[in-house]
């Protein structure tokens with residue numbers, strides 16, 4: 191027997207997957223228990239040089255011809271996008287009983303549950319290890335190694351571009367736009383960086399992790415999402431002074447009310463393992479019972495890291511371990527009960543730009559006091575009478591609804607020159 195692969199998409203990940211399958215063929219065969227051979231490929235431009243020899247593959251202009259081909263047992267989709275070709279290929283391949291492997295977080299975060307149902311109905315496997323944190327096998331960790339645990343919290347650094355930018359800002363004191371331009375020049379950020387820096391990419395990954403951890407359908411819309419555009423060099427400097435680092439965290443956590451899912455720039459104690467993850471590296475912490483805390487760290491993107499995850503799934507499928515996409519029966523993947531973000535309990539960082547005049551600090555403290563929020567620390571540097579100066583306060587535990595009300599009142603103070611900056615402080 192041979193597992194015959196139809197590869198749709200020959201870009202960064204697709205070309206590397208084809209290259210590695212060929213370069214490591216004997217090792218992969220011994221691990222898979224049978225040869226794994228790419229038989230058919232498809233991309234947009236047949237004439238493009240991809241640095242790989244395409245002559246041994248059958249080229250298909252129409253990717254759907256691969257999804258229905260009699261010479262293909264498993265379809266590997268590496269095109270991307272929530273719908274379009276990727277979704278059509280998934281439905282066609284799974285409908286035809288072919289195994290389907292993808293790195294497509296956008297599609298799985300939206301359509302994962304219905305595709306899992308289709309796979310199950312047709313006796314095929316759906317696998318998407320490469321969709322979350324590239325070279326970190328976090329999906330297998332949740333589905334297999336940690337299957338005996340009740341998971342209480344999954345959180346981490348899920349976007350290398352944002353982590354690179356925040357690390358550089360921390361280390362050099364440079365402004366966001368300046369570091370973003372460098373990330374683009376280095377190829378870490380796209381020309382249109384919104385998908386990364388607005389938290390969308392991390393939110394898609396978090397929705398998938400939450401589904402695996404809490405046994406439901408992935409629900410991208412349930413993730414409260416914001417990015418890092420608003421993170422200033424000033425807040426990075428205050429964070430440093432307070433003993434924190436700012437990171438874009440994805441957090442899915444169990445509470446009494448349900449499951450909280452959110453992506454935002456947060457402060458974390460500089461001593462915490464996750465706060466010390468620098469550059470483009472990704473990291474995921476899984477907290478469960480009885481395991482306690484389990485931290486996975488590694489490369490989150492790039493052709494090699496992502497192809498590594500794709501091939502791991504291919505080997506699983508070839509050796510009969512393809513299993514169920516979310517590790518549970520598709521019929522059991524119901525809606526994950528959502529905890530409103532306003533119910534979040536925790537500490538907060540608040541920075542307000544105010545005109546420096548007597549009584550301002552007392553006015554600010556009065557707002558916190560009226561809402562019953564206790565202040566943990568207060569920072570104000572220098573004096574510039576009648577000029578705007580930053581005043582920073584951190585709080586003890588409160589809830590998000592209350593701190594939002596505090597922020598609204600602070601912004602309305604006569605001395606305030608702009609709305610306050612509010613950031614969650616994570617206890618890790």
Ligand SMILES: NC(=O)c1ccc[n+]([C@@H]2O[C@H](COP(=O)([O-])OP(=O)(O)OC[C@H]3O[C@@H](n4cnc5c(N)ncnc54)[C@H](OP(=O)(O)O)[C@@H]3O)[C@@H](O)[C@H]2O)c1
Pocket residue numbers: 198199200201202203204232233234235236238253267268269270271275293294295296320321324490491492493496
């Ligand atoms: N790059 C990463 O580091 C990374 C990491 C994790 C996950 N992923 C995921 O992996 C997937 C692929 O990403 P990538 O970076 O490899 O993308 P990419 O370099 O842009 O490659 C996309 C490929 O899809 C092909 N394609 C586009 N539209 C097509 C169509 N209508 N029919 C057939 N082929 C079509 C393109 O053809 P042409 O080459 O002819 O234009 C190209 O080969 C995405 O889901 C992405 O989210 C990527």
